[in-house]
Amino acid sequence: MQNLLSEIWSSLKQNKLRTALTGFAVSWGIFIIVVLLGAGNGLMNALMSNAGDEIRQIMRVYPGSTSKPYKGLKENTWIRFSDRDMTFTEEFSDLIDDVYGTVSFSDTLALGKETISSYIMGVSPEYLKSSNWVRLIAGRFINKLDMDECRRSIVIDDSAASQLLGDDESYTKIIGKDITVGLNSFKVVGIFEADEGSWGHDSFAPYSTVRKMRVEGTWMNHIDFKFHGLETKQQNDDFEKAYKRAMSTFHNADPEDTRTTYIWNMYMDNKEMNKAMSIIRTALWILGILTLLSGVVGVSNIMLITVKERTHEFGIRKALGAKPGSILKLIVVESIVITAFFGYLGMVAGMAVDKLLDNTIGAHPMDIGVTQLYVFKNIGVGLDVAVEATLLLIVAGTIAGIIPAWKGARIRPIEALREGK
Amino acid sequence: MLIELKDVNKTYQGAQPLHVLKGINLSIEKGEFVSIMGSSGSGKSTLLNILGILDNYDSGEYRIDGKLIWDLSETKAAEYRNKMIGFIFQSYNLIGFKTAVENVELPLFYQGVSRHKRHEMAMEYLDKLGLAQWAGHYPNEMSGGQKQRVAIARALITKPDIILADEPTGALDSRTSVEIMDLLKELNEKEKMTIIVVTHESGVANYTNKIIHIKDGVIGQIEENSRHDATAFGSENGMLK
Numbered sequence: 001m002q003n004l005l006s007e008i009w010s011s012l013k014q015n016k017l018r019t020a021l022t023g024f025a026v027s028w029g030i031f032i033i034v035v036l037l038g039a040g041n042g043l044m045n046a047l048m049s050n051a052g053d054e055i056r057q058i059m060r061v062y063p064g065s066t067s068k069p070y071k072g073l074k075e076n077t078w079i080r081f082s083d084r085d086m087t088f089t090e091e092f093s094d095l096i097d098d099v100y101g102t103v104s105f106s107d108t109l110a111l112g113k114e115t116i117s118s119y120i121m122g123v124s125p126e127y128l129k130s131s132n133w134v135r136l137i138a139g140r141f142i143n144k145l146d147m148d149e150c151r152r153s154i155v156i157d158d159s160a161a162s163q164l165l166g167d168d169e170s171y172t173k174i175i176g177k178d179i180t181v182g183l184n185s186f187k188v189v190g191i192f193e194a195d196e197g198s199w200g201h202d203s204f205a206p207y208s209t210v211r212k213m214r215v216e217g218t219w220m221n222h223i224d225f226k227f228h229g230l231e232t233k234q235q236n237d238d239f240e241k242a243y244k245r246a247m248s249t250f251h252n253a254d255p256e257d258t259r260t261t262y263i264w265n266m267y268m269d270n271k272e273m274n275k276a277m278s279i280i281r282t283a284l285w286i287l288g289i290l291t292l293l294s295g296v297v298g299v300s301n302i303m304l305i306t307v308k309e310r311t312h313e314f315g316i317r318k319a320l321g322a323k324p325g326s327i328l329k330l331i332v333v334e335s336i337v338i339t340a341f342f343g344y345l346g347m348v349a350g351m352a353v354d355k356l357l358d359n360t361i362g363a364h365p366m367d368i369g370v371t372q373l374y375v376f377k378n379i380g381v382g383l384d385v386a387v388e389a390t391l392l393l394i395v396a397g398t399i400a401g402i403i404p405a406w407k408g409a410r411i412r413p414i415e416a417l418r419e420g421k
Numbered sequence: 422m423l424i425e426l427k428d429v430n431k432t433y434q435g436a437q438p439l440h441v442l443k444g445i446n447l448s449i450e451k452g453e454f455v456s457i458m459g460s461s462g463s464g465k466s467t468l469l470n471i472l473g474i475l476d477n478y479d480s481g482e483y484r485i486d487g488k489l490i491w492d493l494s495e496t497k498a499a500e501y502r503n504k505m506i507g508f509i510f511q512s513y514n515l516i517g518f519k520t521a522v523e524n525v526e527l528p529l530f531y532q533g534v535s536r537h538k539r540h541e542m543a544m545e546y547l548d549k550l551g552l553a554q555w556a557g558h559y560p561n562e563m564s565g566g567q568k569q570r571v572a573i574a575r576a577l578i579t580k581p582d583i584i585l586a587d588e589p590t591g592a593l594d595s596r597t598s599v600e601i602m603d604l605l606k607e608l609n610e611k612e613k614m615t616i617i618v619v620t621h622e623s624g625v626a627n628y629t630n631k632i633i634h635i636k637d638g639v640i641g642q643i644e645e646n647s648r649h650d651a652t653a654f655g656s657e658n659g660m661l662k
Binding site for chain 1: 473475476495496500503508510514515516517518519527528530532536575579
């Protein structure tokens with residue numbers, strides 16, 4: 001191998017400019033791939049901050065209203081969810097694992113003299129996982145102990161925290177403090193990042209606690225349930241249909257009435273999203289590979305010229321005992337060395353540009369008036385892409401070298417020797 | 422018998438097929454120093470190519486040391502060339518971007534000899550030809566005679582059965598030509614190398630012990646020349662040119 005490399009080195013040294021120009025084409029190709037994929041990843045990360053997470057199998061059911069009269073129930077009657085709607089899902093117990101309800105009310109949060117109004121949701125610990133917009137930045141979320149013991153714990157948003165504390169910048173100090181919610185005292189256990197787009201404040205308390213406080217007519221906002229075993233779109237659709245029918249029947253509405261409940265199937269949504277993202281990713285790869293292809297053609301072209309120029313030399317080598325295989329190897333390895341070396345440079349440059357982009361446009365959200373929006377987030381490629389790109393380069397180098405190498409190996413020594421004269 | 426050709430025929434196919442070798446019969450023994458002489462178009466280059474396993478023949482039989490050279494794969498032919506034949510060309514055919522010593526090493530590279538070993542051997546051969554101090558020089562830094570001596574070192578390094586020299590003095594001035602022919606003669610006498618020189622110069626042929634005349638694709642006269650007085654076409658005094 002060392003012999004082969006020193007042979008290649010001396011031949012590359014012969015044509016520095018040509019080697020550099022060819023190398024540039026390859027570098028450029030792989031550079032484009034890395035930047036495209038990096039930017040694509042950034043775009044997708046911004047679209048879905050939880051990209052890469054496993055797909056959660058959760059459905060959220062909202063109450064609706066009847067769309068037709070049925071057995072004395074008038075049209076446009078609002079359906080209301082109560083605790084019974086949660087136990088009712090036992091009918092589907094082979095598919096549904098856990099059910100969580102959410103109840104809410106609006107009230108005043110107060111700490112000392114500072115007061116703000118907030119929309120307080122009684123949720124289960126699982127709520128955090130099913131809601132992309134809630135990003136915990138300090139403390140913890142509602143946990144199982146809060147639920148089981150009906151503790152008066154509350155999670156508030158960061159702007160609420162700093163308002164309640166006054167001018168204090170270090171709003172995390174509010175964790176552990178007791179605040180007044182309406183007439184009750186709650187302990188702040190965590191802070192989440194307020195959604196830039198949301199109006200007013202949101203807070204979270206244990207479902208069980210809120211449920212207990214609001215005995216009179218506790219209607220639920222929605223019911224979440226975790227399920228399993230629904231893989232295809234057909235299975236999901238069938239399940240949703242059956243669930244709606246059961247729900248309508250349960251609420252004495254027409255079983256065929258589909259508007260009594262609305263189902264948000266996060267699993268299918270995520271699945272569709274992932275599908276869309278994989279299409280984007282594939283499209284970016286294809287674009288990148290097409291760009292790289294021009295580099296490969298360049299290398300191939302140069303190798304063909306090299307073979308042509310070195311015909312006489314190959315003739316000498318063959319006369320001295322070089323086998324066709326050794327000529328073939330010499331050219332293919334030379335092609336791989338050029339492609340891999342310059343490709344690697346391109347990859348490193350591409351990663352550097354990704355990093356630069358991430359620190360500039362990736363770090364600043366775009367202001368669109370009412371709210372701010374991240375267009376790119378975490379621009380860059382992972383180790384997997386780097387490894388894939390490296391493999392791609394080796395394959396590309398081999399492809400680029402194979403035709404010239406084959407031509408070189410087939411040179412007949414007498415013709416080759418004659419050529420130089 | 423080291424080299425044996427029996428009724429070797431070669432035709433170049435084309436619009437006008439050219440029958441170049443018309444039944445060549447030839448035997449060369451180990452340790453002989455012979456020349457194949459003929460004018461251009463006589464078929465001597467084709468014969469040389471066949472002898473050097475650089476080209477194939479259409480019919481007949483060619484054996485080196487009893488081994489039949491027929492229908493060889495490129496790989497096998499390369500292996501035979503590497504082991505059995507040392508080439509010396511008119512235009513030296515050194516690789517320009519390799520130093521003298523690297524050029525001499527090349528046949529050993531294709532034998533898979535280790536880097537260190539082949540360098541050592543190449544230096545030894547260069548030294549033998551008085552070029553040790555030129556080892557690190559590139560061909561374009563050397564004179565014609567030096568280049569040809571590097572080529573001879575390269576031909577000798579694998580200890581081949583046959584040295585094939587194709588117009589070895591064709592590109593050299595007369596003084597250097599004499600040096601090179603003296604060197605070949607010495608190799609034949611001291612090292613018992615079998616050397617076949619292809620030439621159209623009688624002065625060169627006169628150095629050899631046997632002159633095989635080839636004309637229109639057939640072997641003509643075979644001249645014993647142990648007294649080195651064959652000056653039919655050469656200059657006076659048997660000198661070259």
